Amino acid sequence: MTDPSYDITGRGPVLLLLPGGAGHPMGLGPMTEALSGHFTVVTHDPLGLAHGRLGEPVADQRVQDWSDGARRVLDETLPEGETAYVLGTSAGAVAALDLATRHAERLRHVVAHEPPCVGVLPDGARQQAAFREVCEVYRTKGLAAAAALMTAVLEERDAGDLPEGRPLTREEELRTPMALALAHVIGPFTSYVPDAGPTRTRLTVAAGADSRGQLLYRTAEFLVKRLQADFAEFPGGHLGILQHPVDFADRLTRTLLGTGPWS
Numbered sequence: 001m002t003d004p005s006y007d008i009t010g011r012g013p014v015l016l017l018l019p020g021g022a023g024h025p026m027g028l029g030p031m032t033e034a035l036s037g038h039f040t041v042v043t044h045d046p047l048g049l050a051h052g053r054l055g056e057p058v059a060d061q062r063v064q065d066w067s068d069g070a071r072r073v074l075d076e077t078l079p080e081g082e083t084a085y086v087l088g089t090s091a092g093a094v095a096a097l098d099l100a101t102r103h104a105e106r107l108r109h110v111v112a113h114e115p116p117c118v119g120v121l122p123d124g125a126r127q128q129a130a131f132r133e134v135c136e137v138y139r140t141k142g143l144a145a146a147a148a149l150m151t152a153v154l155e156e157r158d159a160g161d162l163p164e165g166r167p168l169t170r171e172e173e174l175r176t177p178m179a180l181a182l183a184h185v186i187g188p189f190t191s192y193v194p195d196a197g198p199t200r201t202r203l204t205v206a207a208g209a210d211s212r213g214q215l216l217y218r219t220a221e222f223l224v225k226r227l228q229a230d231f232a233e234f235p236g237g238h239l240g241i242l243q244h245p246v247d248f249a250d251r252l253t254r255t256l257l258g259t260g261p262w263s
Helices: 029-035 049-053 061-078 091-102 125-139 144-156 170-174 177-184 186-190 215-227 247-258
Strands: 006-009 014-018 040-046 082-090 109-115 200-206 230-233
Touching: 006 061, 006 109, 006 247, 014 215, 029 040, 029 247, 040 061, 040 109, 061 091, 082 091, 082 125, 091 186, 125 144, 125 186, 144 177, 144 215, 170 177, 177 200, 200 215, 215 230, 230 247
Parallel strands: 014 040, 014 082, 082 109, 109 200, 200 230
Antiparallel strands: 006 040
């Protein structure tokens, strides 16, 4: 077990960020800067990809390992007796749901933004199979084809002809966070189905306004019912955290601190 990797910025109550994809925090700087006036932002890097381990071997990932790692980050950064806010997005949102289920004693409020827990849907088995196909297309045709198919899956439309490509070498894969996500994260994380019933901490399941009518908005709605959680709509789509970082941070702050008309 390696030491947990994370970065800290800002002042205020602890807000733990759990990124999506393979957990690499690339692109989160503008949002963490916008949050740093309200929170001590702790950004977890579960595979250490931004902390010197990009290029090292990676195994298939487990949701429980990511949430256990997040708990260890809180053990190192959260003052004794205090509880933390949590934001997880995409794969990080799946880990956030597991964290809320198994480690709720150190949490104040968890926001899970578009977790791909598609197994909760009435057609969940078909949707999980669609993500397995995305991973298989990555292995046989490479990144561009897999990305095109995944976009079609998320938008619940036919993919049409996929771009031609080639499989990445293992060396190329280990240097590419998105490839690592397709090879080792998306399959097991879209297979995760949280237990039904309320968590022992406050939970908000969020979806992007631009995701209305799409797979993960529908998934969020079913998760709200399954987990007896709150629902919130955030700016942008599945990548709203990158598309609209300042507005996303403002919406998150209002959700967590209960300020303004959106709280």
